[in-house]
Amino acid sequence: MGKITYLVGDATKPQTEGNKIIAHICNDVGAWGAGFVLALSRRWKKPEEDYRRWYRGGRELGFELGKTRFVRVEDDIWVANMIAQRDIKPVGGIPPIRYEALQLCLEEVAKKALELNASVHMPRIGCGLAGGTWDKVEPIIMDTLVKKGVPVFVYDLKGKSA
DSSP states (O other), rough: OEEEEEEETTTSHHHHHHOOEEEEEEEOOOOOTTTTTHHHHOSHHHHHHHHHHHHGGGGGTTTTTTTTEEHHHHHHHEEEEEEEEEESOOOOOOOSHHHHHHHHHHHHHHHHHHHTTTTESSSSSSSTEEEEEHHHHHHHHHTTGGGTOOOOOEEEOOOOOO
């Protein structure tokens, strides 16, 4: 079985050749303005524009927890906007991340990655503003991507033990 490759660097600048998908978590309330999305928006405008248009379209456009949209930002790079966060603040001690929604999103990412013969790149998704923990996120990545043969690269801005 494969493994996750951990790198020090910026996930918006994937360090591999070939097709690449940058996966990240979005919330379900239309808020885009903190966390990893800021780095995405500094690099490309399309992911934010698509997310906002998708949010405005609501359920009619399939905007709901567990759904993913892919935005092509370069010839060989797509951004996966994954709706896996309920609201932006904890409610009743429950963090915004929804692990079940993340699993559904990553299953879609796996399908797209296999279709494109792409590697998947990400920060430690769900473990910042979404309030998740890596010990819960990592096994989901292993089950949905790595076990299907999709190369996965997780980026930390500074060295961190995996």
